[in-house]
Amino acid sequence: MSQAVGVSSKEPSDGYQLRVVREVLLALLAKEASHGYQLRARLQLALGPLAEALNAGQVYVTLTRLEKAGLVTAERVGQTDRPDRKVYELTAAGRERVMEWLDDTSWPKPAPAEFHLKLVAAAAAGLGDPGRLVDTQRHAVLAGLAAAQRAALAEPADSTAGLLLEGVVLRLQADLHWLEACARYWTPRKDR
């Protein structure tokens, strides 16, 4: 995935920085020209409770960068009793970037490799009990699953954000299945 296009860590640090925010904003503009706050509102709808911790300024900072990069154009629209606001529109280069993003099949972060190597190394070097590492890791993953599941249960049945939360729950469940296999492999049994 185009991680390199992501936003640098130098921006305001309140809240988390959304990954692939440029691609997301460009894609949201593919339908029609929009104001920054409209884009933010659409993001919030898609992310539900996950949008609460989102960095507030990131959308606006990123739109300015996209404008400089020639991927969007901005037109100032006057308002009677407020400062002017900008309407952003996708350029041909911006549209091309959106299509590249939609066609990209890379998948973020396959988790197991690092933990697997940690267990192997811990066992080999006698640094710690791999079974204990697995127990601790399972509880950490379960705490995440609990947070996602509670957020999912709080969403109405037809919520878009609920679908995302369900995805988080299912992925963590898969991680837990694998950790069970790790536990079986690394935990010596008393009775066998």
Place this chain on the structure above:
Amino acid sequence: MDTVESLPIVSPILRASGLRMRYGQGSGIVHALDGVDLDVATGETVAVMGASGSGKSTLLHLLGGLERPSAGEVWLAGRRIDGLGETALARLRRTAIGFVFQAFHLMDELTAAENVELPALLAGQSPRAARRRAAELLERVGLSHRAEHLPSALSGGERQRVAIARALSNEPLVVLADEPTGNLDSAATLDVLRLLDSLRTAGQTLVIVTHDARVAATADRLISMRDGGFVEETRLTHGSTGRLGELAGLEG
């Protein structure tokens, strides 16, 4: 006397200390439970996870007075119960503890409503009071429209929800659930999850033994067992959605 209504509400409502359970003898002896201490606070949901043979079901049976420990103590609402006589123990199980089992254990000849009424009737309530209570509980588990059906006409998920309603019949001090979703498909599991989550929110004290991560995730506190002992314990309550962005792969 054996009635629990007269007992003061104390925290922890349920306590186990130095709990041991051995089966067999001589060289064939199996330590199903090997010195377990557990305090469950009033209104708390505790999930116990572990592979089969880890001792988690034995623990639940001892907590509910279904078996007696080889050593150690079980206290419910400030009263030691592991030494009670058989009659007193049976009465305690009927009035103060709600059980939910993997295989539902409903009476096949009785309707959903009659199954839910039964514990209240056995505890000496009037038929009218028992009926009213059953209607309330079936509504709470979303099955008012199935009240007159026999268990054989209900889906697995519906049967388990009836069993949960039955467990709540006498407003038990604690509900003990053994693999409540073990026989359910994922859609029915989700219904039971919602129900367990609503019980937790309503302040019902609950101990759930499960290998299902989604069920365990409804708890306030998670305990893992291995070889008859506790190996890891985590508090799952949290108000923040801060880590969720990272888990969803949104953060970069």
